[in-house]
Amino acid sequence: MLDLYDYPIVVEIPVAWGEMDSFQHVNNSVYFRYFESARVKYVEAIEIEKFMKTTGMGPILSSTSAKFMAPLKYPDTISVGIKSTKLESGRILQEYGVWSHETSRLVAKGESMMVFFDYKNGRPCDIPEALRENMLKLEPHLAETQKQPEKV
Amino acid sequence: MLDLYDYPIVVEIPVAWGEMDSFQHVNNSVYFRYFESARVKYVEAIEIEKFMKTTGMGPILSSTSAKFMAPLKYPDTISVGIKSTKLESGRILQEYGVWSHETSRLVAKGESMMVFFDYKNGRPCDIPEALRENMLKLEPHLAETQKQPEKV
Amino acid sequence: MLDLYDYPIVVEIPVAWGEMDSFQHVNNSVYFRYFESARVKYVEAIEIEKFMKTTGMGPILSSTSAKFMAPLKYPDTISVGIKSTKLESGRILQEYGVWSHETSRLVAKGESMMVFFDYKNGRPCDIPEALRENMLKLEPHLAETQKQPEKV
Amino acid sequence: MLDLYDYPIVVEIPVAWGEMDSFQHVNNSVYFRYFESARVKYVEAIEIEKFMKTTGMGPILSSTSAKFMAPLKYPDTISVGIKSTKLESGRILQEYGVWSHETSRLVAKGESMMVFFDYKNGRPCDIPEALRENMLKLEPHLAETQKQPEKV
Secondary structure (H helix, E strand, O other), X not given: OHHHHHOOEEEEEEOOHHHEOOOOOEOHHHHHHHHHXXXXXXXXXXXXXXXXXXXXXXXXXXXXEEEEOOOOOOOOEEEEEEEEEEEOOOEEEEEEEEEEOOOOOEEEEEEEEEEEEEOOOOEEXXXXXXXXXXXXXXXXXXXXXXXXXXXX | XXXXXXXXXXXXXXXXXXXXXXXXXXXXXXXXXHHHHHHHHHHHHOOHHHHHHHHOEEEEEEEEEEEEOOOOOOOOEEEXXXXXXXXXXXXXXXXXXXXXXXXXXXXXXXXXXXXXXXXXXXXXXXXXXXXXXXXXXXXXXXXXXXXXXXXX | OHHHHHOOEEEEEEOOHHHEOOOOOEOHHHHHHHHHHHHHHHHHHOXXXXXXXXXXXXXXXXXXXXXXXXOOOOOOEEEEEEEEEEEOOOEEEEEEEEEEOOOOOEEEEEEEEEEEXXXXXXXXXXXXXXXXXXXXXXXXXXXXXXXXXXXX | OHHHHHOXXXXXXEOOHHHEOOOOOEOHHHHHHHHHHHHHHHHHHOOXXXXXXXXXXXXXXXXXXXXXXXXXXXXXXXXXXXXXXXXXXXXXXXEEEXXXXXXXXXXXXXXXXXXXXXXXXXXXXXXXXXXXXXXXXXXXXXXXXXXXXXOO
């Protein structure tokens, strides 16, 4: 599971028997719960909550997707990793990988886009600067992916 | 489905394919979601939300149970009814029935207890009088089940 | 909700209070359950089950995605429509739209890819011809999207 | 968490953020998923699956209940223990305890009844003798709770 080293945040979750559907595989909607558990941990790591309280700005999940590579069954434990791939002025693109401990295989990959929203003004906004710094501390490679606002 | 007439609130819900587990029946935990959907509708009918805002008091689910009479499968639609069976000073006992439209059978029965809580003072409290009146309007038979606070 | 006419299969689902997460919106993973409910209905409409029994071939969900346009809250009812956009030799691309009855707005869009799998031989396979015909009966426009196997 | 020593089977599960509902506590239906995860582990420990295959007899969840002692929130990890309290001719009564690692408190208690069913004959049946022995090996105290079939 070497590839997990690519992910700054990795969460380990036991597969619940009840997460399987009547095809006897973990249901597709459950993978988005796995992604979310990793994303929530990421968001904690960069201390978004603190910024939400002081600025009234916060992230909204704008889109998400999954690609299923292999079925997942109980009993198993998964590791789900999350990393950011693009940090733009008002949005963050992230990727996920889900590994089965039973098979040591990557069973699913995913993506999601978070956009920032200013709840006081009711409209999209830039990612607060201090938050951007926290992200760059956690994922230095992101510096290169930042789209600079154009100067005149 | 005559027995549904016993219930002041009845909610109709299509069974989702994904609610079945790998035994190919609706998973036991889903019945508690059905009960909850009926309970939320009941709580709306007696306008609890209004009292929560003005008094800072609200209901907490204290316990719940289900008895499964017959398996439920997709495709089907269920009707879930809720009625109160006991209205005491600080708590309400309620009962549920879940009917399958496919088989016209009662597939599950349930119970739950809600207790009232004063969030400002951080402790259990009596059910606000105006709320009690709303319940008696919806379910007049409850009058007999009220336990009177003892007088000295 | 005119756009729903574009979808050969539409399913109506009441939003459950318990589908909201602690941000007080329907959780992102629930939309994939909505998509699935529409997909299962589609799969019934083209009688896939019959083909699975006789041929041992069946569909596997290969990927799926959602784009969230507006938050969804209880109480509401949604209509989720599904249509196919591409019918290739061994796979079907489909699209989803989720409408809120409360706001008459499109609240989410989605996509998914199903691939066919021959469970007896343990490998991907073409979509059985009779099934393809059922799909074309339901969605005549698909004829143009079929990728012809190349002839020598 | 001393009381966990009373339980022959204990399962540790991280609380998922998405398991909280809009009251910002873990939703009541999720506790039944926790109970189930412990029950499935118990059922594995006594090797029920082997008996199901050879005898066509298996357990059915007949009823279940939960009592909620304290709210549970993300982030937390729970330990859920299961033990049997009564072993009768055709049914098993079990109890659950759910502990929060954050607060070291018992947050919920539960019960469930499993009955045995002979799928070949389509009716309830006795618990197979060899399975009963496995249970007594795991929980010797159960010997006293067995209701003997009456002899003439």
